[in-house]
Amino acid sequence: MAYDTDQITVVRGVAVAGQTGRYDLEIVQGLIASMTSVPEGHGGLILPLMADAHVHLDKTLTQGRLHGRPNTLFEAIELAQSDKVNWTREDLRARATSALKKAYAHGTGVMRSHVDWVEPGVPLPWEILTELREEWRGRVELQLAALMPLDLVPEAGAAVAKRVAADGGVLGAFVYRNDMLVTKVSQLFDLAEQHDLDLDFHVDEGLDPEAQGIDVIIAETAQRAYSGRVLCGHGCALSVRPKQVVQDLLERAARAGVALCVLPTTNSYLQDATPGRTPRLRGIAPLHEARAAGVEVLLASDNCRDAFYPHGDYDLMDVYRFAVLAGRLDAGSWLSSITTIPARICGQATEISPGASADFIHYDATDIDDIISRPRVARTVWRQGRPLSADPEGETK
Numbered sequence: 001m002a003y004d005t006d007q008i009t010v011v012r013g014v015a016v017a018g019q020t021g022r023y024d025l026e027i028v029q030g031l032i033a034s035m036t037s038v039p040e041g042h043g044g045l046i047l048p049l050m051a052d053a054h055v056h057l058d059k060t061l062t063q064g065r066l067h068g069r070p071n072t073l074f075e076a077i078e079l080a081q082s083d084k085v086n087w088t089r090e091d092l093r094a095r096a097t098s099a100l101k102k103a104y105a106h107g108t109g110v111m112r113s114h115v116d117w118v119e120p121g122v123p124l125p126w127e128i129l130t131e132l133r134e135e136w137r138g139r140v141e142l143q144l145a146a147l148m149p150l151d152l153v154p155e156a157g158a159a160v161a162k163r164v165a166a167d168g169g170v171l172g173a174f175v176y177r178n179d180m181l182v183t184k185v186s187q188l189f190d191l192a193e194q195h196d197l198d199l200d201f202h203v204d205e206g207l208d209p210e211a212q213g214i215d216v217i218i219a220e221t222a223q224r225a226y227s228g229r230v231l232c233g234h235g236c237a238l239s240v241r242p243k244q245v246v247q248d249l250l251e252r253a254a255r256a257g258v259a260l261c262v263l264p265t266t267n268s269y270l271q272d273a274t275p276g277r278t279p280r281l282r283g284i285a286p287l288h289e290a291r292a293a294g295v296e297v298l299l300a301s302d303n304c305r306d307a308f309y310p311h312g313d314y315d316l317m318d319v320y321r322f323a324v325l326a327g328r329l330d331a332g333s334w335l336s337s338i339t340t341i342p343a344r345i346c347g348q349a350t351e352i353s354p355g356a357s358a359d360f361i362h363y364d365a366t367d368i369d370d371i372i373s374r375p376r377v378a379r380t381v382w383r384q385g386r387p388l389s390a391d392p393e394g395e396t397k
């Protein structure tokens with residue numbers, strides 16, 4: 001089959017995730033020219049590109065050179081810190097590029113990476129990843145979020161926000177039982193408003209019911225009418241707080257327009273971890289309850305082969321497979337949590353519709369449960385009307 005962009009390519013008899021029936025897709029010059037309903041077909045299933053809204057391209061793929069396996073988040077932070085002596089320009093570029101290649105090959109078209117920002121000066125990874133963001137445009141739309149310890153905000157928040165705004169990024173912080181938490185979160189919102197920036201938090205990543213940073217973030221978002229611009233990642237502590245408190249919080253989050261990003265793999269790995277003991281608690285935020293309350297819920301990879309999580313391959317479908325099992329999700333109805341919802345939060349549109357770029361993932365599968373059941377089911381990523389396998393240059397650039 002020729003995939004000349006001047007010719008018409010027809011993908012026949014496919015099911016489209018989120019839609020009923022079967023379709024013939026006519027692709028002309030890289031766009032979906034038409035979607036025609038057909039009575040039947042066995043052409044497999046197509047999904048929108050995936051959007052991975054929470055990764056760490058600065059620390060990724062360092063697992064092979066680390067010594068030790070952490071049992072807590074804070075041990076992981078120390079272990080990751082010990083590797084930073086190796087973070088040269090070349091090392092950062094090579095690891096992040098490898099991660100982007102993996103994500104692209106698996107069908108991810110949008111990604112948001114946090115970048116550690118632990119001192120006032122601009123971190124080298126921020127500079128490198130800003131370069132890579134430009135180089136990868138059109139393949140993986142990369143967004144960068146500054147990840148400050150919340151305690152750095154009073155000292156350096158203003159300078160960080162200014163630089164983040166200049167570079168078109170997102171402002172973020174790590175929030176966990178900080179002193180003066182309300183004041184510091186409020187300062188961060190001030191900076192976001194001044195610079196018109198979206199906010200992305202690592203919040204309450206632990207199993208301590210006293211970790212209540214998310215309450216403050218929701219209240220600030222509501223008070224400032226910052227709806228749709230605030231993303232809370234982790235929220236593990238919500239899994240151990242009283243049911244009615246959580247229910248009220250989630251309803252307030254929905255009204256305020258705060259979205260929740262659940263990171264099931266890293267949380268399951270790091271939470272309630274003790275050598276020789278089977279973990280009872282997995283730290284997965286209450287995603288069913290959140291969605292039922294009207295909160296936008298997304299799922300993302302978080303760490304990948306680093307001090308925080310030794311596994312992963314930037315395959316968001318693999319994360320989804322785990323989330324379906326660990327969170328007991330109905331696989332068909334949660335797919336938007338790795339596709340259209342995170343894409344929109346990152347400012348991108350990835351819907352499969354006439355007139356859109358012919359970017360999608362084709363599975364030789366009957367439905368999404370079939371994909372979940374068969375990890376090795378054939379998957380072909382189409383970008384601009386061409387399967388990536390027919391465009392090896394695109395995969396190796």
Ligand SMILES: [Zn+2]
Pocket residue numbers: 054055056114202233302303
């Ligand atoms: Zn993270």
